[in-house]
Amino acid sequence: MEIQKRNKTVHIILWIAQVLLALMFIMAGTMKAFQPIEALTESLPWVTTVPEGLVRFIGISELLGGIGLIIPSAFRFKPFLTTWAALGLAVVMVFAAIFHAVRGEFSAIGVNAVLMAIFLFIAWGRSKKAPIQAK
Template structure:
């Protein structure tokens, strides 16, 4: 189970870091032209979401990797689960039901890591 938790944390952590970096570095107009959901948010909101994703992705892996405050891993996973619950709420509000699958996958992965690292396989 420890290996599965590491794999999920690393894969989704990397995905969050990449996605967050794109939100932070790509100009808002270009990003909003590719995806439609940013139209509901200010450029500052989108940049903040990118920052949350980068920090959350780092928090899923680095604390355990360097063995400094590994309790931050399940805390980061819990935070990212809440973040994904917000994303799911936004998808439902916009009627984007097809896109829900990816968000639900990320939510399930974060709940798995939080559950596993808080109790099943803590560091």
């Protein structure tokens, strides 16, 4: 009984993390993928220092990763893709931390590290602790 209750708690915590991060990355990814670069410079000044194609690639990666955190598990269609989306976004956070370190923006690395840890928690939780079964 106690193990089942703990698994339910982990399941709920995972869903909360998945939904919040999915919303965050769908929004951020959509902005980077589709907004004009000039509009992005107000909130993301670094976009003028890298090729536009890289900004769009990052945006599409974040958008697809955010969608992948929710859709496969919610519809129980290939829910293992949620684990892969979380791992993919963890890799994006590693590259983001490296990017910020190279630019001397060390204060931003903490956010990347926390997000990476949450993505790894989601990947672990959905693959080992509280997996969702396909229909």
